[in-house]
Amino acid sequence: MVFSHVWPVMSDRTEQVRNNPIGEALHAVRSTFKSLCDDIDTPCSPAALDQLARKDLRSLTLALLVVLQGHRLSTSLLPKTNQLLQRSHGIIQSSLLRLISAVALDDFDFDRVKPLLREVVSEDVDELAVWNYAESAAAETTPPPRTPASSLQQTPWLHTTNSFVNSSEHRKYVDGILKQELGVVSVDVPGFQDAYFHRMAGLQAASLDFFDLSRQGDDPLFRDGWKGWPHAANEADVLRWLKGIVQELSEFGIARRPSSTHSRRLLVEPNQPIQGSTAERKLDVGLVRHVDGRCESNVHWQDVLVPGELKRNPSADTISKAWLDLGRYAREVFASQDNRRFVLGFTLCGSLMRIWAFDRLGAIASKPFDINHDGLQFVITMLGFLWMDEKALGFDPRCRTADGEQFIEVNRHEAVERIILEDVILRPRCIVGRATTCWKAHPEGHPETQLVVKESWQYPERDVEGEFLEEATNKGVANVARYYHHETAQFDGADDDIRSNVRRGLDITAGHQPVPRRTVGPEIRANASNIGQKRTSSQRASVLPPNKRSRSTSPIKHASPARPSPNRVRRLVILRDYGRHIYNASSPAVLLASLAHAVEGHRSLLDLGLLHRDISINNILIDEHSGSAFLIDLDLAVRLHRQTASGAQGKTGTRAFMAIGALLNEPHSFTHDLESFFWVLFWICIHYGPNGKDIGTTAFEHWNYEDDDKLAVSKQGVVADEADFLETAQRHFTAHYQPLIPLVNQLRRVVFPNGRRRRQPDLDLYSSMVQILRSVEDNSEVLE
Structure with missing residues (x-):
């Protein structure tokens, strides 16, 4: 769709643009355009846009949108009065982020942004027109851009209460997410x-x-x-x-x-x-x-x-x-x-x-x-x-007790083997989802053999984690938990699942599916809302408006028609390696070395053709006695050569650690996982003191509850400007991790070059990150 050059605008908006010029930031975009024109030997004029290849249009558009998205006006520009654009709320940063994601797709229509590009590459640039065209292109997002099935399998993603990290679990925040979780x-x-x-x-x-x-x-x-x-x-x-x-x-x-x-x-x-x-x-x-x-x-x-x-x-x-x-x-x-x-x-x-x-x-x-x-x-x-x-009340009959010891029995190597469960080391705080539970364990009669028993409820169409781990172990993948056994849990002689066993074959589609009254999500105010927002010199904290949702006056409506019910099966994986979560590292140096091990483990998995897709503080373990660290939890891992998606499309990961692009629904890549390693380090430095002591709720708690677009903007704001990032780190890193601020900033520079998230994969990022993480090994101040 092509828009007219003429908009009636508010005089205050004109004044805003005049007082906040884009200026020299556009020069780099215009230089890129000139280089592209020179490459095809055509005059450098707006007409040349129609001669550029799609890949060149994409590069030019992304360069421009990154400039606009990072400009202070993207969070403060007043709305236009044109009726075509009355949906605009004046804050277009999140819309620009979505537009950036759309431009990266193979089927993007570049006619949508050509009016904007023509204005930018013209001889006499009208910056008010630039912002108007940008807002028009960003507003044209109904329906949102479709993410095609890719070689990376996209799986359903639920925002559940189990994704909370270092949260107070205040009821006003939990209830909204619990509604989403129950679906x-x-x-x-x-x-x-x-x-x-x-x-x-x-x-x-x-x-x-x-x-x-x-x-x-x-x-x-x-x-x-x-x-x-x-x-x-x-x-x-x-x-x-x-x-x-x-x-x-x-x-x-x-x-x-x-x-x-x-x-x-x-x-x-x-x-x-x-x-x-x-x-x-x-x-x-x-x-x-x-x-x-x-x-x-x-x-x-x-x-x-x-x-x-x-x-x-x-x-x-x-x-x-x-x-x-x-x-x-x-x-x-x-x-x-x-x-x-x-x-x-x-x-x-x-x-x-x-x-x-x-x-x-x-x-x-x-x-x-x-x-x-x-x-x-x-x-x-x-x-x-x-x-x-207890079986009828929902307790697992597999977990039994004898001589004061809790145990389960598995069929390993065609024989029944009893596994003694020592302690629970991970318990889910949710209703819906994989609900991963882990126990420290050992084979009966062999307490010296440490094991970890992991149980989770998986979609049956998902790849079997145990098979991935078995393959990784057999092929010598480094810094990934070693395989011992896996199986599907049995209940009354059948695979334990929700539809047939837990729900006894009930046809829930024959019931009613009430549509809940939609409520406005909690408005998180004070300083928590401001963290990670790009700030102007006069306003050092710009606040996004609260999410506005419609309300229904009817308490119950019936959704029609009902969709077929999904299913989950209970799977068991037993691992040979036991460790503590990475945030329990005894020193900053151990933390960094462990993170380097984990990044190397991720690369080792990638070389095998597996992408992890759920990097978090709970999925990196350390064993300081052996000086090792390793990745766990391949529940959401996929093979890179897969060409189809597994049923429902969706996002993957733990929200506080999800990459910005993943939050914006990009197909998941190894670059997203590497960005997640950065967020793991950033989060630990803010929330933990010596020996993994949780300092309690921080100003970043809202990352557990914000919608995806706002969280993406928050994260982009954290890393976009070096001075702002250093100020945030100095204000929020615990005293224990203050010495790491320069190193974390170095990591920010390579993960987010020029303060922007990466859009092209680069395998060299692995070695760059590991080199930075290992650079403190001879630094006595950090080693303490």
Whole structure:
């Protein structure tokens, strides 16, 4: 689309451009154009643009857009009044970043930017027209540029609560991400109660007997509703009533099954924080393990079996109210119980009850029922929760205990081998996702052989990590964790997956998928919003506007049609190498040497034809006893020769460490991973003191919650200007890592030449980074 040269503009906008000229920065672009014209022996005029090859147009356009994106006006320019461009909010930096990504694609239409290029290469440049044309081209992004399937397999990416790093997990931030994590919630799923409850032997008959007894006598427990039910549904009154009825059910259940070993009670301490949370969390109601001799109010999330959520009004039976609250509790249960496959729960809104199941794909729920109209269903539900064995409650039957030791058994070399699980070393804090859990372990009878057992829930179409690690080990790849064994976890004689095993084959597409009320994300203010933004001389902190989202006035809408449900399978990998996370390095010198080892390991994988794609502080381990460091976690690795994408397109990595281009949805390359190594070092220097001591929440916490475009702009702002970068480092690096500021700046220069992210792959970047990281080996000040 070609736009007219004439725009009605605000006089203030004209004044802005006059007072903030691009000036000499355009000279380099014009010089590039002249060189391109000389190469094809054509006069250097705007008409020559039509004779340039696509690759030359791309080089020229990128050079110009980088100049504009880094200019102070990209974050402060007032909007135009032209109706065609009324979508502009005046801040075009993030749009320019998206345009830069679009220009790099093979199918980009350069007619979109030719008016801009003609203005820049003309004899008499009108800078106001330059900005108008740039904004027009950047605004033409509906729909966003499509990233084609590439030789690098793109995989689904979820912004989940497990991606938080050094976070306070404040509720106002967590809730928005948790909604995204849960995605499409399926409610009113047919057959839900049958799948999770009616398979229990004797439950139906016992429930009928209890309900019949409840309706007998002159003062029955149930007559047109439950006796004593508080119709105002005040929390305290409902809890008091629930405690009484569950106690009666418990006594009935014990009499009916005197040999039962389950010891459970109803927790009714809504004002008492539950132990084990990062941020303070309380639980309205729930079934918990009864531990003899422990104070009833002293409860840990490890003890919670079935969380519940109470609301006074049935209208609160929505995703933004009761459902989200229950999801928050389910997340805490998963985070505290390393052998949990799924979590059952319930919501009680007034007298309206739903039963829920949370798993690594999301959440599904039964149809609601009124406990005063369907008293039998209430009895089946609560007695079922009291009677369920741990397998039915979602615990992994593979994890067993003998002689005080927890163990699993694997089939290795055609024989059963028992692996002793010593300690949990990584536990996910999320509901949905791979939910990687790791244990320090050893083979039974061989405690001297240190192993790491890793379990995760993978999309079945994903490459098998264990096969990658086995190949890497067999071919001598350096500085990557060595392979021991891998398999798909079994459950009741079949591969353990979500659709068939956890969800019992339920057809969730037959339920409803409510569309949640969309809310405005948290507006992160104060200094946190300003970090990484390009600053003018008069305004040293420019703040991006809050993300504006639409609101629906209806609490529940039904999405139609429902899409087929995805699936996840549980895979097990056992590694021979054990280490500590890189942020636990005993000195800055050890940190740098370990990072150099990891970069070399990444290159070694690349030489094998594998790209890691998830560089983070949790995926680089160090063993200071042997002086080694190594990469782990090839869950998201891909073979470079693959020509098709695996189903859903998406982004890959841990947000705080993702490369700017990856955040902007570029096909993932090794350059993105090398940039992630830089962000790992930058993050550690800000968040950790000696021996891995976490200093707590910092001004960079918002990187866990910002949307991708804003995070990309924040990161670009951190590295764009050397003086600004040094100021940021001096202000935020811990005292322990202050001596590394010059070296980190050197690394910034090679990873981001001229303050800009790399757009072309360069294998020499590996050796350049390693050389800088090893340059302090003889520096006594840093070695201390």
